[in-house]
Amino acid sequence: MLVAAIPEPEVPAAPAFELNKSANVAILGYHDVRERGGSPMLISGGKFREQMQAIKDSNIPVVAFRDVVAWKRGEKNVPQECIVITFDDGWEGVYEYAYPVLKEFGFPFTVYLYKKYVNIGGRSMNWDQIREMMAMLCDIGSHSDFHESPRKNTKSAKTDADY
Secondary structure (H helix, E strand, C coil): CCCCCCCCCCCCCCCCCCCCCCCEEEEEEECEEECCCCECCEEEHHHHHHHHHHHHHHCCCECCHHHHHHHHCCCCCCCCEEEEEEEEECEHHHHHHHHHHHHHHCCCEEEEEEHHHCCCCCCECCHHHHHHHHHHCEEEEEEECCCCCHHHHCCCCCCCCCC
């Protein structure tokens, strides 16, 4: 018995990856969020919500910082225009005021922590808060070991001119 050979369907080749080198990425860097603002390093929860609402209303995508790093390495593309949201230090206000808003809007963000400032009480975030945020939309980066200038904490400190 003769069986006709059925030709394999032709599968189109995937287009070659082409990096979008002209993307515009705005990085918003925050420090602390509290009930009231009042300094360049502190924004009120209400003002922060207004800013996030303005971003949502603008339809500009918010992307994770890690995606921008991958884009800079040539590994993936980011939208032509996008925003990254970051926080420094690990203040509890980020968890209390910013995180609920970012979670509501579905915005990824990165917190750069001081290793020695986590879980020490006061206004520092604790590990449970950090783990909760990481389970949702938050990446964690290292700000440094501690917040103080190394000059203040070493016996071999350099002079101001040397520093």
